[in-house]
Amino acid sequence: MANVELDAAAVVLSRRARERWFPALQLAPVAAFLTIFFVIPLGIFLVYSFWITRRYELVADWTVASYSEALHEPAYRRLLWNTLLVAAIASACTLAIAYPFAYAIHFRLRRYREPLLFLVLLALFSGYLVKIYAWKTILGNRGFINEALLRLGLIDDPLSFLLYSRPAAVVTFVNFLVPLAVLPIYASLQNVADEQVEAARDLGARGLAAFRRITLPLTRDGLLVAFAFTFIIAAGDYVTPQLVGGTSGAMIGKAVVSTFGVTFNWPLGSALAFLTLLAVVLVLVGTRKLVTRTVR
């Protein structure tokens, strides 16, 4: 008798323990992965950013000199500003394209929903460098646009500003960011039932008012996630500005790479990277505050 009760107690206990430890165990692999491959390297570079280099060697001499150099050097400030500007324009254009598309597949093109989403995934996973080079050939001096305009006799010399410019960088970013933005927006549109929009119309809201007061607030979080995805990726990218951006489309990523790789100034490179990270986080937090206050 007593034995049975004891066994029962043990079972209860072990179940309770399991309930407590299971979630922790489930989280453990990803937590370990992120700690080893993300948090620790990041921490190391944070430490480096407060060190100095002497004859291309890192020396643990604690100082904020790198930060002050990064902040006072006009070239870096211009690059950082340009980075935020290009990323913001690219994100805004991306959302302006992705939202109507996601809206259409949720509300209007239901029959084609699956093939369209499949195309989105296809676009998402197709090569990123391929897209950049594609734009290079479209916008270049011997590219599709210039050739067409030349053949039509509309211009005598190729338009060289098409490539190596800020618009070229924005166009390329938009091209590979749109599929990434469609998915969170589409997911958040699942929260919006036809009946809710109909109820708003029924109660006297015109189409636009119903969108502004019902659909938009209900998809706000999806939009914010899409904005965060696209802004972070655009602000951190250095291949696109390097290949199609030219001087007006230059961004901080390239400067960070060359500070590490060319001048071997790791503290300055780390400081630039952390300042960029800080700026991006501030933009995201600010946007979130602004949007949650106005869209409701």
Add this chain to the structure above:
Amino acid sequence: MGAVPRRVAENETSAGDAEPSIRLVGVTKRFGETQAVAGVSLEIRRGEFLSLLGPSGCGKTTLLRVIAGFERQDSGEVWIHGREVSRLPPEKRPVNTVFQRYALFPHKNVAENVGFALELKRRPKDEIRERVEEMLALVRLEGFESRPVQSLSGGQAQRVALARSLITRPDVLLLDEPLTALDLKLRKAMQLELRTIQQELGTTFAYVTHDQEEALVMSDRIAVMNEGRVVQEGAPSEIYERPASVFASHFIGEANLLAGTVVERGETDTVVEVDGLRIRGPAGDLPLESGVVVSVRPERVRLDASGQGEPAENSFRGSIRHRIFLGHSIRYVVEIAPDVLVTAQIGADDAMAGASTGDEIEVTWRTSSSTLLPSS
């Protein structure tokens, strides 16, 4: 097909006094291959509670959505209070809708949901607050203003939806199976509550339901729909007592349906032969030899052990096959001829309530209790 009565909206004499609240003229709506609404003409009077009753897929919800403006009819007209609204968007029509699954706005609290229509009209804040309070009192949810709508139970959510759609005092309220998602007990309570609110406000209610009992309990008038058409309309008692078709008698309430042939047409009655039994029904204009279905409500059928009870024109001897206890009443299924079963429902305090399966018994009903329907 000839059994389906054509609705007579053109009947000017009845529309003499007041303009009806809603007038539908020959409304049709097709979705691809499916004819959802097949030419409905219908009038809903001012202040009336009209139920659109029919099985799922009969077109009742589509018809309601056409009135609300969510669907555009393929042909026909929609008039509300003497004004044609056939081409107006939902926001321009003086009707509001209560949806089956409430359709509350999840990012707004109860007060913001209820006040939505007034806020759209940019009414002063004080007025909105006052009206919201008034509406919440009407649906007995005082003090719920700042609750998030996710925290509401089904019944509360539906009451919020009701308050939200009544706050602009619409001429007509359209309700699309609003109680379906609630449990039975709550549904019964809400039926009475809805009816009370409707009478208090004098608003015209057009109420879609597939639940015949609900329609009988709440309505002033019922329009029975089947396959996109209104097959019968009238007061609940009228529809219950005098169903116009086999479909209506089958769908509304329960009925014994006995198929046979007219063999005699007298001054006072008609005789129908059903599997050798001669059943009497009221005199009518059904031709001799034509196929008919005799419909008899179970509660009109009496049981009699010895033939001593009050006389009835229809009287058949049979044996009890099933006895079903329902609490307040008892239902007997009696075989009066091989494979001809008649269900009788009697009160639990009836003298015959003690009869049991296998007993030989007399089954009786009056001529007037038989309804003769042309078999389609």
